[in-house]
Amino acid sequence: MKKSSIISEKISITDGRRIHIETVFLAKQSDGSVVVKMGNTMILATVVASKETIKKNPGFLLLTVDYKEKYYATGKIPGVFFKREGRTTYREILITRIVDRVLRPFFPKKLHAEIQIMISLLSYDNSVFPDGLAGLAASSALAVSDIPFNGPISEVSIVRWNKKFIIHPNIEEILKYEIDLIVGASKEALIMIEGEMKEISEKEILSAIAFAQEVIKDQVNAQIRLAYKLEKFRTKRFYEVQDKELDEKIHKITYDKTYKASKYSYDKKQLIEKYRKIFNEVKLHFTEKMWKEKESLAHYYYEEIKRKVIRTLVLSENHRIDGRSSKEIRPIQCWVDYLPSVHGSAIFSRGETQSLTTVTLGSSGDANRIDNALEKEKFYIHYNFPPFSTGDVRTIRGISRREIGHGNLAQRALKNVIPSGNPYTIRMVSEIFESNGSSSMATICAGTLALMDAGIPIKLPVSGISIGLIIEHGKEVILYDILGEEDHIGDMDLKVAGTAKGITACQMDIKIEEGISFKILEKALKQAYEGRIYILNEMLKTLSLPRKSIKPHAPKISVLEIPKEFIGSVIGTGGKIIQEIQDETNTVISIEEKGKIGFVEIVGKHQDKISKAVQRIKAISFVPKRKGIYDAKVKSIKKFGAFVEIIPGKEYLLNISEINWERLDKVEDVLKIGDQIQVKLMGIDDSNGKIRISRKVLLPKGRK
Known part of the structure; x- marks a missing residue:
C-alpha cells in the first residue's frame, strides 16, 4: 500500500506541537489499528474481537489490554540472556491498568465477546512521555473498528511546574512536577484520574483536571473525524445474549429475599452465605438440563439484582449493607511495633480491612533497580493480596496486576514525605490480611505508622480514604470509606491520600459512561478531605510523632562526601585500604562517583565503629580550606x-x-x-x- 493512501488526522496542542493519528497502513488484519505519533514517539494500537457471541455469560467484560515497550524503540538491545523482551515490566502493567480503566465503562453492558487490545511503543525520543498517548491510541483503534464502543475517549498526561500546566510532558518536565496527573475522559464526561502531588489543595487538582479535559475534547473530535473516513465504522457488530423470561423469573424468586438479607446482614461472610443460599434456591425451579443451559446467564441476572438492591437501599433509605449511613467510617484500630525483629511495623484495621505493614532499612545497594534501568528507587512499596484476605481459594501465579497497581498508588502517596536527606533505602511491605474495600488506603495509613515506628522523620503523616458514589435519576449519594461490594456496584471509586496540608496522591475510576460533573467531583474531594483528616487523627492517637531514633537492631548509616581525586586513596591498591577499614570497624563501605564528588556510604550496627570509619576516611581525604x-x-x-x-x-x-x-x-x-x-x-x-x-x-x- 502506498503511503499516500494512509488515512490520518492531526491534533494541535496549545504549545504548538502536534499529534498525528494514522490508520489503514499497519496491522490491516486486525479489526482496528492506528499509529499515534508525537515528535519521534510512535505508538501502534490494535484491537480484535471474537466473531461469535459467548453463550455462557462470564458476568464481566472479557476485555484484555496489553501495553508493551519495545527495546528497539530507544535503540537498545535487551540485557537478558535470551536477548528478547521477556516478562511484562511494572511500568507496562501500570500503563495497561490506566488504559483499561478508562475504556471499560464505554463498552455496552451486554457485550458478550472477547476483546483484545494491544498497544506497542515503536519509537521513543524522550521528547514526550508515552503514558498519556496510550489511551488515545487504544480508543482510536476502537473508533475505526466495527466493534461496539460508546466512545471515543482519550487520556492526557499533565504536569504543573512553576504554576504552569504542561500537556504530554517529557521526562525532565515530569521530574519537576508539583502535580503529575493522567486524566481520562470522553467529550462530555470525566472518567479517570491518577497521579501524585506535592501536598496540593483540592482546588488546584480541579483546575488541572479542567485544563486536561479541554485538551481531551480536541483529541476525541479528531478520532470522530478519522472514523467517519472509514466505511466499517458506520456498521457496528451486534453481540447480545438476552432471556427476558429468565430475568423476570429470577427477579420474582430472589428480589425480596435479597433485599432483606442486604438490609439486616452486617457481616461480610454472613451476607455472602445468604446470597449463596438465595441463588441456590433458584436452581430448584429448573430441570437439571435447563439449569445447565441457563446457569451462567442466571448468575449474571442475579448479580444485577444484588446491584439494584444495594443501590436502592442507599438511595432510598441511606442504609448500607454493613449498617452504616453514607457518611460513617468503619471502626479503626491501630498498633505499632507489632513485630519485634523488624525495623518498623504497624497494623491498621478499618472494619473488615486490615494491613500489616513493615519497614526495612537498608543501604544504597538495596535500592530498587527499576526494570533493569539505571534509575533506582530508595523508597519502594510491595503490596501483597493473598486469597485468604477475602476468604477465597485461588491459585497464586506470581504478582497480580492489582498488587502492582495498589502498591504503586501507596508508594506515590508516601514518597514525598520521606526527607530528602534520608540516608536509608526503605523497603515497605504491606500484607493485606483481611479485605473488604480500601486496602490500598489501609496500606498508606499503616505505612505512615510503620515509618514513624522505624524512626524515619517523615515531613508529615499521611492518611487515605476511598469515596464512592451512587447516582440515579438525578439523585446522588456520596459514600465514605466504601466496601468491596460498594466499589463493585457503585458509580465511582475515588481514592485520596494526603497530609493535613494537602493531597499527595489520588486515583479515580468512574464506572458509568455518562461520567460525573465537576460539581460532584468537587463535593467528593471535600468529603474525602473530611474523611482522611478524621482517619489521620485516629492514627495519631497510637503514635503521634516519629520515634527519635531508629531501633537498636536496625543498621546505622553515615554518608560523607570526599573530593573525587581521593576515591583511589580511600580504596587503596587492590582495595587494601577500604578492606582494612571495614575489617577494623566491622562496617560495609561503598563509594559512588557523581561528577567531581565521591559519596561514601558507611553501614554498620554500632555507631561508635561507624564514627571511627568516618574519621579514617576523613583523614585520608582531608583538604584544609584556605583561611580555615x-x-x-x-x-x-x-x-x-x-x-x-x-x-x-x-x-x-x-x-x-x-x-x-x-x-x-x-x-x-x-x-x-x-x-x-x-x-x-x-x-x-x-x-x-x-x-x-x-x-x-x-x-x-x-x-x-
Whole structure:
C-alpha cells in the first residue's frame, strides 16, 4: 500500500506541537489499528474481537489490554540472556491498568465477546512521555473498528511546574512536577484520574483536571473525524445474549429475599452465605438440563439484582449493607511495633480491612533497580493480596496486576514525605490480611505508622480514604470509606491520600459512561478531605510523632562526601585500604562517583565503629580550606618549628616564625608536645603543594 493512501488526522496542542493519528497502513488484519505519533514517539494500537457471541455469560467484560515497550524503540538491545523482551515490566502493567480503566465503562453492558487490545511503543525520543498517548491510541483503534464502543475517549498526561500546566510532558518536565496527573475522559464526561502531588489543595487538582479535559475534547473530535473516513465504522457488530423470561423469573424468586438479607446482614461472610443460599434456591425451579443451559446467564441476572438492591437501599433509605449511613467510617484500630525483629511495623484495621505493614532499612545497594534501568528507587512499596484476605481459594501465579497497581498508588502517596536527606533505602511491605474495600488506603495509613515506628522523620503523616458514589435519576449519594461490594456496584471509586496540608496522591475510576460533573467531583474531594483528616487523627492517637531514633537492631548509616581525586586513596591498591577499614570497624563501605564528588556510604550496627570509619576516611581525604581555622595538636618539635596534627594522620609544619608575633629562639619557649592550639591555613604553594599555616595571626600582637 502506498503511503499516500494512509488515512490520518492531526491534533494541535496549545504549545504548538502536534499529534498525528494514522490508520489503514499497519496491522490491516486486525479489526482496528492506528499509529499515534508525537515528535519521534510512535505508538501502534490494535484491537480484535471474537466473531461469535459467548453463550455462557462470564458476568464481566472479557476485555484484555496489553501495553508493551519495545527495546528497539530507544535503540537498545535487551540485557537478558535470551536477548528478547521477556516478562511484562511494572511500568507496562501500570500503563495497561490506566488504559483499561478508562475504556471499560464505554463498552455496552451486554457485550458478550472477547476483546483484545494491544498497544506497542515503536519509537521513543524522550521528547514526550508515552503514558498519556496510550489511551488515545487504544480508543482510536476502537473508533475505526466495527466493534461496539460508546466512545471515543482519550487520556492526557499533565504536569504543573512553576504554576504552569504542561500537556504530554517529557521526562525532565515530569521530574519537576508539583502535580503529575493522567486524566481520562470522553467529550462530555470525566472518567479517570491518577497521579501524585506535592501536598496540593483540592482546588488546584480541579483546575488541572479542567485544563486536561479541554485538551481531551480536541483529541476525541479528531478520532470522530478519522472514523467517519472509514466505511466499517458506520456498521457496528451486534453481540447480545438476552432471556427476558429468565430475568423476570429470577427477579420474582430472589428480589425480596435479597433485599432483606442486604438490609439486616452486617457481616461480610454472613451476607455472602445468604446470597449463596438465595441463588441456590433458584436452581430448584429448573430441570437439571435447563439449569445447565441457563446457569451462567442466571448468575449474571442475579448479580444485577444484588446491584439494584444495594443501590436502592442507599438511595432510598441511606442504609448500607454493613449498617452504616453514607457518611460513617468503619471502626479503626491501630498498633505499632507489632513485630519485634523488624525495623518498623504497624497494623491498621478499618472494619473488615486490615494491613500489616513493615519497614526495612537498608543501604544504597538495596535500592530498587527499576526494570533493569539505571534509575533506582530508595523508597519502594510491595503490596501483597493473598486469597485468604477475602476468604477465597485461588491459585497464586506470581504478582497480580492489582498488587502492582495498589502498591504503586501507596508508594506515590508516601514518597514525598520521606526527607530528602534520608540516608536509608526503605523497603515497605504491606500484607493485606483481611479485605473488604480500601486496602490500598489501609496500606498508606499503616505505612505512615510503620515509618514513624522505624524512626524515619517523615515531613508529615499521611492518611487515605476511598469515596464512592451512587447516582440515579438525578439523585446522588456520596459514600465514605466504601466496601468491596460498594466499589463493585457503585458509580465511582475515588481514592485520596494526603497530609493535613494537602493531597499527595489520588486515583479515580468512574464506572458509568455518562461520567460525573465537576460539581460532584468537587463535593467528593471535600468529603474525602473530611474523611482522611478524621482517619489521620485516629492514627495519631497510637503514635503521634516519629520515634527519635531508629531501633537498636536496625543498621546505622553515615554518608560523607570526599573530593573525587581521593576515591583511589580511600580504596587503596587492590582495595587494601577500604578492606582494612571495614575489617577494623566491622562496617560495609561503598563509594559512588557523581561528577567531581565521591559519596561514601558507611553501614554498620554500632555507631561508635561507624564514627571511627568516618574519621579514617576523613583523614585520608582531608583538604584544609584556605583561611580555615583548625584545632591542632602538637605532635613533635624541631628547631625550625612544630609539626601539628589537624586530624588523625595529617600533620603539617607550623614554622617557628608563625608561632608568635615576637621572634622566638626556641619553639619550646611557647609550645610543648601534646599542646592543643588553633591554627589558620594561610595558603598553598602552587609550585610544590605545601600548605602554610599560622598560629600568630589568631593572636593579638604582643601576646604569646
